[in-house]
Structures are given as C-alpha cells and as structure tokens.
Amino acid sequence: MKGWLFTLPWTLGFCAFFAYPLAQSALYGFSNIRLTAAGRKISPVGWDNYAYIFQRDIYFMERLRDFFVNTLFSLPVLLVFSLMIAMMINQKIKCKGLFRALFFLPVVVVSGPVLNMIISEGAASIPIIEQYGIYGLIENFVPSMIAAPLTYLFSQLVMILWYSGVPILIFLAGLQKIDRSLYEAALIDGASAWVAFWKITLPAMRGMIVINAVYCIVFLASSEINEVIALIRSAMLDPNIGYGIASAMAWVYSLSVALAIGLAWFLLGRAPKERATHAVILLQRRGLDAIRR
Amino acid sequence: MPKKKRKKARSAVTINPAGFELGQLKIYAYIVPLALFMLLPIVYIFNNAFKPLSELFAFPPRFFVSRPTLDNFASLAKTTRQMVTGLSRYIFNSALVTLAVVVFTIIISSMAGYAFSKLKFKGKNALFEVNTLALMFVPVAVMIPRYLVIDRLGISDTYFAHILPLLAMPVGMFLLKQFIDQVPDELIEAAKVDGAGPFRIYAKVVIPLVLPALATVAILAFQGVWGNIETSSLFTTKDSMRTLTFFMNTLVSANASVAGQGMAAAGMLVMFVPNIILFIILQSKVMNTMAYSGMK
Known part of the structure; x- marks a missing residue:
C-alpha cells in the first residue's frame, strides 16, 4: 500500500504524458487523421498506413536502412574508443579527475540547439579528410555497399567521439570493479599486458559492453540529428502524408530499434565460454578476499 | 571497518608508482x-561568439578567432531591446521552468525508484517493465497525443504545460532505481527496527546514500528542460509564456540574415553558460556516481 503511495506522483505523470499518448499514437497508426476547421477527423483504415510505408513511401525505408547500417559501423568504433579511453584513465596517472571531467564535457555541451548550430556551421567534420580526397579513395576501391557507410563514418567521426562521454563513465565503473591483484597474479604467471587485456579485462567487461551497446543504440536512435526522426517530424506536419502515417512510421522505427537492441543483447550478452572464465575470475576474487581476511 | 583494511591491502599490491614516472608519459x-579534442566544442563556441561577421563567413571556415569583437553581443542586445516581450521575461520563464522540472523530477523519480526498489506492492514489476519499454520509444511519436492531453487538461499557455510533460522521465527513474538497488537491505532493516517508517527511511537513509545518482539525474533533467523547444512551440501560444531557448532558436531561424548569424553565435554562448556552471558544480558528484555503484 505504501508502495503505491510512493509511486503515485510518478505513475500519474507517466500515464498522462507517456503511456496514454503512446496508446493514442498506436491507435493513430491505424487511422487516417485529417485536421479540419471543425476539429480532428479520425477514420480507421486498418493496416493501410503500414502498407503505404512499406510499399509506396520512397524515403522512409531507405533512411531506416541507412540508419541501421550506419549504426552498425559506428557502434564498434564508439565502443572500442570508449573502452580505450576508459582504460587509459583508469591507469595511475596524474590529474585523473580532470581527464574524466574533460571526456564527459561534450555530453554537457553537445546537446540541443548548440549541437544543431555546430553541425550547420560544418565544425563537426574533419577538413583533412576532405582535403586529401579520402572519400574519393574509398569510393574507388571499396564496393559501394560498404563505401557509403564508411564515408559516413569518416564524416561523423568527430560526432561519434563526442558521444563517448557516458560510455566512458560506464566502462570506468566496470574497470574499477576488477580486482587489481588479478593483474598482479597474471603478471607473475608471465602474462603480458596484451594477454591480460584479453583474458581478464575483456571478459570482465562483457556486461558493461552490453549496457553500453544498448545505451549507444538508444542514444543514436533518439539523437536530435537522426535523419529518421527528422523525416517522421516533417511527415507529421506534411498534409499529404498526415499524422496517421507519421505515427505508423514512428512505431515501425521504434520497433526496429527495439529489435536492434534485442539483437545486440543476444549477440554480445550471451557467451557460455566467456561466462565460464568470468566464473573463474569470481572464484579467484573470492579466494583472494578470503586470504586477505 | 573491513573496507579500510581492504583498501590498504589493495594499495599494497598495486604496481603503479604513487608519483610521476617516465612510464606514464606514453599514456599522456x-x-x-x-x-583537447573533447574541448573543441567549447573552444568553438567561445571563438564563434567573438568573431566579427567577416570571419564568421570566411571560407574556408576558420576555427579560431583572429580579431575578436563584442559586435555580436551588441547586436543581440539591440534586437532583444526591440522585442515586444522583454528578454527578462524569457529568462524568468526559463529559470522558473528549469528549476521546477529539475527539483520535481528528482523528488518524483527518487520516490518512485525507492518504491520500485525496496517496497513490495502489487503490479510493481509490470509497471517497471512498462517504464523500461518507454525508454526505447521515440519521443516524436507521442508529440501530438501529448498536446491533446495538455489541451484537455486545460493547462496550455500556463507554466504547467512546460513543467508537467517533462516530469515523467523514464531514464531518470530507471537510473535511480538501479542505484537504490545497491543500498544494502540490512541498512533499511536496521532503520525499520529502530522504528522508522517508509518515508523516514526514504528521506534519512536512501536519499543521502544516492546523492551522486541524484546529481546525475539532475544534469540529465536540466538538459532535457533547458534545451527544450517543443513545449514552447507546441503547448503555448502566447509569446510571454515561452522560454529563452525557444527565443534564441527563433533568432537563428528568423534572422537568416547576415547579422542573424552573429547574434546566433553570441546567443549560443549565452545559452551555454548555465550548462557549464551546473556541470562545474555537480561534476565531482557525477563522476563519483559510477564509482559508488561499486558499493558492496
């Protein structure tokens, strides 16, 4: 009973401004909405809106595909970069706090209107890449299927690195939980730093990698410069397309994002072999704790 | 405390030196x-704001300002002085709305997070699942239905229209619940034995322990509301009820003229100042958020 009381304000707000609008938009996805002087006219059309998206709309499916291909390419870059930075910050160096703050800074800056302006002024691209004609090089030597996302990756590199603030923090949290004496033990057994990374750090970071992958997908999918969202937004206000179809688009998009997250979870989260090593590490850790006590 | 002992033991086995050594140079x-690369956006914002028009439109665009001026700020001030609605009104609106959203989001989310984490009640899991699902949803999808809700509640053109829709922040609730999960049950049991009710436990035990997480949620909530244009453009019709962000944004889009760009650059810096102040105040707390999550 007390529980209900505590959640009441949150539940009320959530229902009014999230759950109910969500249900409403699901309903709109199956209807045709016309805004007239007399008010909204809603007529049910069944699956027509979805049929329109999949069969007649030329832009939406293309952008949706582009988004997922681009995410597929930028996600590994983002994850590897964040892990590298997190590992470097986690070393015993001076001014640790300062570096942590610096890498988190873009999260504070690069949001909302500021981000739009930086992009529109072209400050988020690297001039050297264009100067040396790397795009041309890529397009000449790489099959066009991969070339497009590759050029996208290069053009978005700066943005992708700016996004790394939160993933770095999450990785840092994971790294700090690894017992340092594990590395010590590995070192005594003759393992190089390289081997220690693959055998200790990476298996221990598996959970964090999954969390980060999910976070990054959600972040990229709902970022303000996302082209699919821009398309849905413009479709919403376009009298030829209308809110019904735009709602259907939003649902198709959301469901595909959820699918992508499920896929990432499935691919990265489950690995029986690695789990075994993790268990070994846990056992070792417990043993060490026992010895210390 | 065994914790202290452990810390000592750990520092005894660390390989790294306490001071500066040549080996660290490689990492540096x-x-x-x-x-430095991460600092670029800020450097850019500062430089841009002080660029004279000739440099703003220089091609190829240059990153650093060579002849800084205050022209952009002057033209921004001049434009705002000619406005029907004074700048102070927008600033007041933004400050009020931002403050209300941040404070209430923290209260509401932490209360809900506490209940979801530590209290037992019917439908708890189902409700939390719905929240997790909502995390993945595109905000655009609920734009117009939200407008309809606001319209039906009769709160459009009031401050409530700015504040209420932003209070239900699924990410914030989710984060706080995860952190409150880390608070040991024994602590709460002990408080219960000492005769504390659920509210007392929430206020005196849980909240002090998750302060770092609250700081993180505060920053997230701040960003959600400070940069928000939607509530102003959709839920209000009167100019006097709109926020500073909305006003700055209209400056950029309405004055597509040459002078508009300069004003936009100056406005960007003005808009950015609260962000950086809040970050400096809360940064040590945010950084600790993750470290505290290792609470055992």
Whole structure:
C-alpha cells in the first residue's frame, strides 16, 4: 500500500504524458487523421498506413536502412574508443579527475540547439579528410555497399567521439570493479599486458559492453540529428502524408530499434565460454578476499 | 571497518608508482590530444561568439578567432531591446521552468525508484517493465497525443504545460532505481527496527546514500528542460509564456540574415553558460556516481 503511495506522483505523470499518448499514437497508426476547421477527423483504415510505408513511401525505408547500417559501423568504433579511453584513465596517472571531467564535457555541451548550430556551421567534420580526397579513395576501391557507410563514418567521426562521454563513465565503473591483484597474479604467471587485456579485462567487461551497446543504440536512435526522426517530424506536419502515417512510421522505427537492441543483447550478452572464465575470475576474487581476511 | 583494511591491502599490491614516472608519459601522449579534442566544442563556441561577421563567413571556415569583437553581443542586445516581450521575461520563464522540472523530477523519480526498489506492492514489476519499454520509444511519436492531453487538461499557455510533460522521465527513474538497488537491505532493516517508517527511511537513509545518482539525474533533467523547444512551440501560444531557448532558436531561424548569424553565435554562448556552471558544480558528484555503484 505504501508502495503505491510512493509511486503515485510518478505513475500519474507517466500515464498522462507517456503511456496514454503512446496508446493514442498506436491507435493513430491505424487511422487516417485529417485536421479540419471543425476539429480532428479520425477514420480507421486498418493496416493501410503500414502498407503505404512499406510499399509506396520512397524515403522512409531507405533512411531506416541507412540508419541501421550506419549504426552498425559506428557502434564498434564508439565502443572500442570508449573502452580505450576508459582504460587509459583508469591507469595511475596524474590529474585523473580532470581527464574524466574533460571526456564527459561534450555530453554537457553537445546537446540541443548548440549541437544543431555546430553541425550547420560544418565544425563537426574533419577538413583533412576532405582535403586529401579520402572519400574519393574509398569510393574507388571499396564496393559501394560498404563505401557509403564508411564515408559516413569518416564524416561523423568527430560526432561519434563526442558521444563517448557516458560510455566512458560506464566502462570506468566496470574497470574499477576488477580486482587489481588479478593483474598482479597474471603478471607473475608471465602474462603480458596484451594477454591480460584479453583474458581478464575483456571478459570482465562483457556486461558493461552490453549496457553500453544498448545505451549507444538508444542514444543514436533518439539523437536530435537522426535523419529518421527528422523525416517522421516533417511527415507529421506534411498534409499529404498526415499524422496517421507519421505515427505508423514512428512505431515501425521504434520497433526496429527495439529489435536492434534485442539483437545486440543476444549477440554480445550471451557467451557460455566467456561466462565460464568470468566464473573463474569470481572464484579467484573470492579466494583472494578470503586470504586477505 | 573491513573496507579500510581492504583498501590498504589493495594499495599494497598495486604496481603503479604513487608519483610521476617516465612510464606514464606514453599514456599522456595518447590521452592529452584526445582530451583537447573533447574541448573543441567549447573552444568553438567561445571563438564563434567573438568573431566579427567577416570571419564568421570566411571560407574556408576558420576555427579560431583572429580579431575578436563584442559586435555580436551588441547586436543581440539591440534586437532583444526591440522585442515586444522583454528578454527578462524569457529568462524568468526559463529559470522558473528549469528549476521546477529539475527539483520535481528528482523528488518524483527518487520516490518512485525507492518504491520500485525496496517496497513490495502489487503490479510493481509490470509497471517497471512498462517504464523500461518507454525508454526505447521515440519521443516524436507521442508529440501530438501529448498536446491533446495538455489541451484537455486545460493547462496550455500556463507554466504547467512546460513543467508537467517533462516530469515523467523514464531514464531518470530507471537510473535511480538501479542505484537504490545497491543500498544494502540490512541498512533499511536496521532503520525499520529502530522504528522508522517508509518515508523516514526514504528521506534519512536512501536519499543521502544516492546523492551522486541524484546529481546525475539532475544534469540529465536540466538538459532535457533547458534545451527544450517543443513545449514552447507546441503547448503555448502566447509569446510571454515561452522560454529563452525557444527565443534564441527563433533568432537563428528568423534572422537568416547576415547579422542573424552573429547574434546566433553570441546567443549560443549565452545559452551555454548555465550548462557549464551546473556541470562545474555537480561534476565531482557525477563522476563519483559510477564509482559508488561499486558499493558492496
């Protein structure tokens, strides 16, 4: 009973401004909405809106595909970069706090209107890449299927690195939980730093990698410069397309994002072999704790 | 405390030296350029605001300002002085709305997070699942239905229209619940034995322990509301009820003229100042958020 009381304000707000609008938009996805002087006219059309998206709309499916291909390419870059930075910050160096703050800074800056302006002024691209004609090089030597996302990756590199603030923090949290004496033990057994990374750090970071992958997908999918969202937004206000179809688009998009997250979870989260090593590490850790006590 | 002992033991086995050594140089060689790279957006904002028009439109665009002026700020001030609605009104609106959203989001989310984490009640899991699902949803999808809700509640053109829709922040609730999960049950049991009710436990035990997480949620909530244009453009019709962000944004889009760009650059810096102040105040707390999550 007390529980209900505590959640009441949150539940009320959530229902009014999230759950109910969500249900409403699901309903709109199956209807045709016309805004007239007399008010909204809603007529049910069944699956027509979805049929329109999949069969007649030329832009939406293309952008949706582009988004997922681009995410597929930028996600590994983002994850590897964040892990590298997190590992470097986690070393015993001076001014640790300062570096942590610096890498988190873009999260504070690069949001909302500021981000739009930086992009529109072209400050988020690297001039050297264009100067040396790397795009041309890529397009000449790489099959066009991969070339497009590759050029996208290069053009978005700066943005992708700016996004790394939160993933770095999450990785840092994971790294700090690894017992340092594990590395010590590995070192005594003759393992190089390289081997220690693959055998200790990476298996221990598996959970964090999954969390980060999910976070990054959600972040990229709902970022303000996302082209699919821009398309849905413009479709919403376009009298030829209308809110019904735009709602259907939003649902198709959301469901595909959820699918992508499920896929990432499935691919990265489950690995029986690695789990075994993790268990070994846990056992070792417990043993060490026992010895210390 | 065994914790202290453990810390001592750990520092005894660390390989790294306490002071500065040559071996660290290698790491600095990587990390310093990258850190500077992270500073670029801020450097850019500052430089841009002080660029004279000729430099703003220079091609190829230059990153650093060579002849800084205050022209952009002057033209911004001049434009705002000619406005029907004074700048102070927008600032007041923004400050009020931002403050209300941040404070209430923290209260509401932490209360809900506490209940979801530590209290037992019917439908708890189902409700939390719905919240997790909502995390993945595109905000655009609920734009118009939200407008309809606001319209039906009769709160459009009031401050409530700015504040209420932003209070239900699924990410904030989710984060706080995860952190409150880490608070040991024994602590709460002990408080219960001492005769504390659920509210007392929430206020005196849980909240002090998750302060770092609250700081993180505060920053997230602040960003959600400070940069928000939607509530102003959709839920209000009167100019006097709109926020500073909305006003700055209209400056950029309405004055597509040459002078508009200069004003936009100056406005960007003005808009950015609260962000950086809040970050400086809360940064140590945010950084600790993750470290505290290792609470055992």
